Amino acid sequence: MSAEVAAVPALTLVSHALCPYVQRVAIVLHEKGLPFERRTIDLARKPDWFVALSPLGKTPVLQVRGQSLFESAVICEYLDEVAMPTLHPQDPLQRARHRAWMEFGSTVLNTIGAFYVAPDEAALQARAQELRSRFVQLEDALGEFSGPGPYFAGLDFGMVDVVFGPVFRYFDVIDTLPGVDDLGLWQGLPRVLHWRAALAARASVQQAVGADYAEGLRAFLRARGSALSRRMDTVAA
Ligand SMILES: N[C@@H](CCC(=O)N[C@@H](CS)C(=O)NCC(=O)O)C(=O)O
Structure with a gap:
């Protein structure tokens, strides 16, 4: 740990219980062994x-x-500059390529948002296909970067993993919702599924949310007034 961070008496992470961008920062803090306090707010x-x-x-x-x-990517990069272990490759070209895949992760988050607010079944199906196309792109990227895995770039957990831990966590809930299995989001994507499992098993990823995360996400999804919410209502009724 660098002298700069060792001298910091307290880090406070202003959080929302479900926010995937907050989770990125919590994961990096945990990976670097930096103690922090959370201050959780209601974004509504x-x-x-x-x-x-x-x-x-x-x-x-x-x-x-x-x-x-502010801005999760900026915060994560700051922490990576001031505290070990580094979560980026040393080579500038590889580092830039990893940053590009981090940005890809933000696009996937936007697609997840579009999926769970899709107003009707046709839009839900269309958004599901968009999600699947992104996962197919990831399957190809893993073929190039990951080798035998288990992480994005092989043996070492890095910043792209930080971004995708919270992405995949959504599906621990979404995959259990009515009819989602039939959408075939993960079909024929062994590398992505292997990666997802490795991230779910990582301590830093697990501790990034509270014990009530899944219940909170279910309530959030059900309150969207979307096609997905109506599917949840049908089963609960
Ligand atoms: N680009 C931002 C995105 C952060 C973001 O969208 N946060 C959401 C919660 S997950 C938020 O605060 N939304 C409240 C609002 O937009 O009013 C980052 O990476 O930090």
């Missing part, structure tokens, strides 16, 4: 102190020595 009722800290009104915010950092 943003407190004034939070709006004052977060220029875009979004979680995560990491408070470091009285200064606030």
